[in-house]
Amino acid sequence: GENVEQHPSTLSVQEGDSAVIKCTYSDSASNYFPWYKQELGKGPQLIIDIRSNVGEKKDQRIAVTLNKTAKHFSLHITETQPEDSAVYFCAASAGYSTLTFGKGTMLLVSP
Amino acid sequence: EAGVVQSPRYKIIEKKQPVAFWCNPISGHNTLYWYLQNLGQGPELLIRYENEEAVDDSQLPKDRFSAERLKGVDSTLKIQPAELGDSAVYLCASSLTSGGRVDTQYFGPGTRLTVL
Secondary structure, three states: OOOEEEEOOEEEEEOOOOEEEEEEEOOOOOOEEEEEEEOOOOOOEEEEEEEOOOOEEEEOOEEEEEEOOOOEEEEEEOOOOHHHOEEEEEEEEOOOOOOEEOOOEEEEEEO | OOOOEEEOOEEEEOOOOOEEEEEEOOOOOOEEEEEEEOOOOOOEEEEEEEOOEEEEOOOOOOOOEEEEOHHHOOEEEEEOOOOHHHOEEEEEEEEOOEOOEOOOOEEOOOEEEEEO
16 A cells, blocks of 8 residues: 655744745655645644645745656745744545554644 | 534533534535644544545444444534543534545534543
C-alpha cells in the first residue's frame, strides 16, 4: 500500500518568514495530493490540493509543488502569520478516494 | 452550507462498555468515511461508504467495530466492547465522488473517545 513520509515534525518560524513542509510518497500510481490544516479540537480542513497533471499550484500565500519523478511534494507558506499556527497534514491517493496521510507537522509562528 | 456534523464531541467510558458515534455528512455527498486519529498521528481510514455500500472496510477491526449507513445518509460507528487502546479521535468525512475521480474530503470536528 501507499506510504507517506512527512518532514519536519515540528517547525518554528518568526512572523513574516516562509515555511516549507515536505512529503514523499511510495506509490507511483498516486495522482492526488491534498494538504490539510488541523487546529486544536477541530477536524482537518483542506487548504490546497494538486493533481498529477500539474507541477505547481498557488492560492494567495500558499503554494504546493509536485515532483512525480522524485515522488515528493511540498507545501510553501509565505509571509506567515500567527493564525497559521496549526498541524499540517499531507496526503496522497493512489486509487479511488482512499487517502493516506503523513504524520503531520506542527507549525508554530511566533509574533 | 452546513458541514459534516458529528456527535457526541466527547465520550468517556470504562473498558468493556459499548459506545456509538454518529455522523451526518454534507447534504448530497454520496461518499462517507470514518477515520481513526491517534494522538500525534494523521487520520487512518477505518471504512468508506459509497451510498449504502461499504466499499472499503479492510482496516476496520471487525471483531469489535461495526458501522452502518442507513439510507445512504447518516452513519453510525460502534465499538463493543471498548478497549483502552481505542482511546482516540474518531473523524467522519464526506465527499461527492463521481466517475472514479478523487474529490475533496470534508471532515467533521471528530469525537474524542477516552476509555478508562
